[in-house]
Amino acid sequence: MPVQWFPGHMARARRLVQENLKLVDVVIELLDARIPASSRNPIIEEIAARKPHLVVLNKEDLADPHLTRMWLQWFSARGLPALAVDSARKKDLVEVPVQVKRLAENKIASLVARGRRPPPPRCMVVGIPNVGKSSFINALAGSRVTRTGNRPGVTRGPQWIRLAGEVELLDTPGVLWPKFEDPRVGLKLAATGAIKEEVFDVEEVAAWLVEWLRQSSPASLKKRYGLEELPSRGYEVLELIGARRGLVGRGGRVDLYRASIHLLKEFRDGCLGRFTLDAPPG
Ligand SMILES: Nc1nc2c(ncn2[C@@H]2O[C@H](COP(=O)(O)OP(=O)(O)OP(=O)(O)O)[C@@H](O)[C@H]2O)c(=O)[nH]1
Ligand SMILES: [Mg+2]
Structure with missing residues (x-):
């Protein structure tokens, strides 16, 4: 979406x-x-x-x-x-x-x-x-x-x-624009906190961000969450993070929504390190 x-x-x-x-x-x-x-x-x-x-x-x-x-x-x-x-x-x-x-x-x-x-x-x-x-x-x-x-x-x-x-x-009040031509722009704006959480799929954005981090700086993810290996799918990494942080729901299963909120907050607070998601063109 x-x-x-x-x-x-x-x-x-x-x-x-x-x-x-x-x-x-x-x-x-x-x-x-x-x-x-x-x-x-x-x-x-x-x-x-x-x-x-x-x-x-x-x-x-x-x-x-x-x-x-x-x-x-x-x-x-x-x-x-x-x-x-x-x-x-x-x-x-x-x-x-x-x-x-x-x-x-x-x-x-x-x-x-x-x-x-x-x-x-x-x-x-x-x-x-x-x-x-x-x-x-x-x-x-x-x-x-x-x-x-x-x-x-x-x-x-x-x-x-x-x-x-x-x-x-x-x-002045913050302004966005009616259509993000590149869907990654929307994901980056959501991940960094420019868009209110009620209007996007928090798990999808967190999974995207985790995949970006896994490729750009796997060591910081491993260190922050005490993980030895990182699965290739963002959702699987989120599951591990949720388990590490004890974010489990009924039946002992990881609550993916809470794990996603946790990851986004830690990223925005700089707990994972300093990252720039856009490289200058050319
Ligand atoms: N780490 C960091 N946080 C900042 C910096 N500038 C602002 N913030 C934080 O970013 C959040 C938003 O700050 P605001 O100044 O309310 O942002 P705004 O652009 O006026 O937002 P709107 O009025 O909603 O459009 C607050 O939690 C600030 O503390 C900065 O340079 N570094
Ligand atoms: Mg303001």
């Missing part, structure tokens, strides 16, 4: 991003460093291209550092300034206002040339659900000015935040 999630509130959020574009000088596109390609919303990408545009790979702490460096090079080779950050680490964010001001330079210069005092640059922070937009803004502001949560769909409406006269930021 392909993963898909584009409810009415997301269509409204997409309109909100479109409507607010004219009010802002810079668009900050937050991507998930674990899936820099799959977390790029093609609709947002098109909207953002009309303004000076900064790419931020968030949750850098959960991604493979080598692949993050490659992705940063990939973006800059395409003329897109890009930074990698962990929104819980303040020092990662010092470069953000610097880049924003640089991107807003032309506008500031034209206001100064007309004898006007330029207001702080205005930025809209956009990205998929749960990528960390509100956390990123709170970290920049140095306090909890906007609500966050470890599930998609926390921010429901737009919210302006001013950073000590330096920059103004607009927090």
